[in-house]
Amino acid sequence: MVKVVRQSESADSTKEGVGDFLQKIDISSRESEVERLAHSQGLPYIDLSLFPVDGDHVRSFPEDLARETLSVLFQKERGIYRIGLTQTDASIKEKLLTYAKEREQEIKFYLISSASLERAWEEYTKKPFIEHLDQMKVSLSKEDLATFGKEFDDLLSLKNNLANLPTTKVLEIILAGANHLHTSDIHIEPEAGEVRLRYRIDGLLEDIAHIPSDVYHLTLSRVKMLAKMKLNATARAQDGSFFIMKDDERIDIRVSIIPTNQGETINMRLLNSSEADVPLETLGLRGEALLEIKRQIKKPHGMIVNTGPTGSGKTTTLYSLIREINESSVKIITVEDPIEYILPGVVQTAVNNDDSYGFGQALRAIVRQDPDVILVGEIRDEETAEVAVNAALTGHLVFTTLHTNDAPASIVRLGELGIKGSLIGSAVNIFIGQRLVRVLCKKCREAYTPAPKTIAALQKILATIPLNTGIHVPKTIETLYKPVGCAECHFSGYRGRQGIFEIFPVTDGIAKIIDNFATENEIREAAIKEGMLTMNQDGILKVVEGITTFQEVWRTTGRDEALEDLYEDILSDPSFKEASSKE
Ligand SMILES: [Zn+2]
Known part of the structure; x- marks a missing residue:
């Protein structure tokens, strides 16, 4: 490992270490000093030994660039790279800004200590789990070997044999491996000198293997053939689909290929209809929120708006809601981009962006078909917003999603799309905001006793939960759970995902506030x-119940600034640190 230059060790060694290239500032490994320095430089300060660092995010940033600039990308979210700096001179910032700009991302800089930098860089030494497969298999018990042996063999052949397998077999193994690991997306990405195979598992991208270039080319042709794409078109984006049968189950695979400067990159999304068939309760909805949603979807008209970033599970929730009301006496039409899962008894249509048959036009046509219920995949523009709101006001029940951070933000977004506050108040029945957190593997999760101050901090958070949420809030907390890893969860410590939600119906009081041009905060x-449980509170409750972990809640919701002091208490708990390092 490259040595980190610790400026605090001695001024001379610093000069030798990095020469004149860096304009020196005295970055110490002592957190309090760095914090003061950050303040004087007008930069935010962060301690990465406390803040949960996402290894995937760290590794997504080239290691050589990180080491050259003595920085680390410790978190990516919503188009922003959060980068910790130990050096603040202009040339370093310039390099990082150029890197981000090429990827259409913005940067937020933080000052960190050299100790933070070293700790975060450790992520570069952690290997994707497939690298450990051989060891994992050895560690399997006889029982597990009988159950999972075949699965592991398939995965091992992905790692070891890709170069020697016939290409027909390669694609088969890639698909079988993806299916074993409950993968939602397969990415095959040519990069300079190599082709990367990654799976998205429970929402996170995992490095799986590198594919030799000739195998990649043959696999690309085979995918194109299966998905009925043009073989010789290499310079434009193509979409297609095919399906595989697993036992008696049909798994549809939606393929998208786009040209990049390194070659064509393939994305295959596995659409397993049975996985979308989730009852509301198993989504993670409960208490008053669940009852309220059930009340609102039984109404004859109005809008149900679900919000969240990509991958937050909002479409799955809407599908589940539609299933709840799907009876033969109700005519349901959807307009989607594209159709993700087949809903029996429902008329599903897809927008066609090529023919300018967008959401707006499709929706106008659908309203003329006399439906009772309409699902609009997403409201993206003024036209769609206007038609959807009108449909809701004229006797239709409209389900839709908005790509915003949370429920209150979606009101502001509708305003930006030209909908008057008074119309939002009368058209919308309920706003839903959600994220998906990974669920701890029940077979291997391990109980631990948190420090008294963690318990005290948690009690304070739980005390902020309104009494009328209809959810049982535990009075005492004795144990929390940490991820461990076993054969069943493929050693990730997590298995499957669940939603954390915030939900509020548009009551007269809320409608009045919306009409008065309220800000996001006022609405919140x-x-x-009025009794809304926030996503963060819902998440913390699910941590206390042993369903998920702090890391998962913070990774998906960010941290609630109002609770910052409490986080510090939790994060400085030695048993928490031990639990974090397990991951
Ligand atoms: Zn497990």
Whole structure:
């Protein structure tokens, strides 16, 4: 490992270490000093031994660039790279900004200590789990070997044999491996000198293997053939699909190929209809929120708006809601981009962006078909917003999603799309905001006793939960759980995902506030006053119940600034640190 230059060790060694290239500032490994320095430089400070660092995010940033600039990308979210700096001179910032700009991302810089940098860089030494498969297989018990042996063999052949297998077999193994690991997306990405195979498992991208270039080319042709794409078109984006049978189950695979400067990159999304068939309760909805949603979807008209970033599970939730009301006496039409899962008894249509048959036009046509219920995949533009709101006001029940951070933000977004506050108030029945957190593997999760101050901090968070949420809030907390890893969860410690939600119906009080040009914060406060459980609270409850972990909640929701002091208490708990390092 490359040595980190510790400026605090001695001024001379610093000069030798990095020469004149860096304009020196005295970065110490002592957190309090770095914090002061950050303040004087007008930069935010962060301690990465406390803040949960996402290894995947760290590794997504080239290691040589990180080491050259003595920086680390410790978190990516919503188009922003959060980068910790130990050096702040202009040339370093310039390099990092150029890197981000090429990827259409913005940067937020933080000052970190050299100790933080070293700790975060450790992520570069951690290998994707497939690298450990051989050891894992050895560690399997006889029982597990009988159950999972075949699975591991398939995965091992992915790692070891890709170069020697016939290409027909390669694609088969890639698909079988993806299916074993409950993968939602397969990415095959040519990069300079190599082709990367990655799976998205429970929402996170995992490095699986590198594919030799000739195998990649043959696999690409085979995928194109199966998905009925043009073989010789290499410079434009193509979409297609095919399906595989697993036992008696049909798994549809939606393929997208786009040209990049390194070659064509393949994305295959596995659409397993049975996985979309989730009852509301198993989504993670409960208490008053669940009852309220059930009340709202039984109404004859109005809008149900679900919000969240890509991958937050909002479409799955809407499908589940539609299933709840799907009876032969109700005519349901959807307009989607594209159709993700087949809903029996429902008329499903897809927008066609090539023919300018977008959401707006499709929706106008659908309304003329006399439906009772309409599902609009997403509201992206003014036209769609206007038609959807009108449909809701004229006797239709409209389900839709908005790509915003949370429920209160979606009101502001609708305003930006030209919908008057008074119309939002009368058209929308309920706003839903959600994220997906990974669920701890029940077979291997391990109980631990948190420090008294963690328990105290948690009690304070739980005390902020309104009394009328209809959810059982535990009075005492004795144990929390940490991920361990076993054959069943493929050593990730997690298995499957569940939603954390915030939900508020548009009551008269909320409608009035919306009409008065309220800010996001005012709407949020009003909703909380009326009994809304926030996503963060829902997440913390699910941590206390042993369903998930702090890391998962913070990874998906960010941290609630109002609770910052409490986080510090939890994060400085030695048993928490031990639990984090397990991952
Ligand atoms: Zn497990």
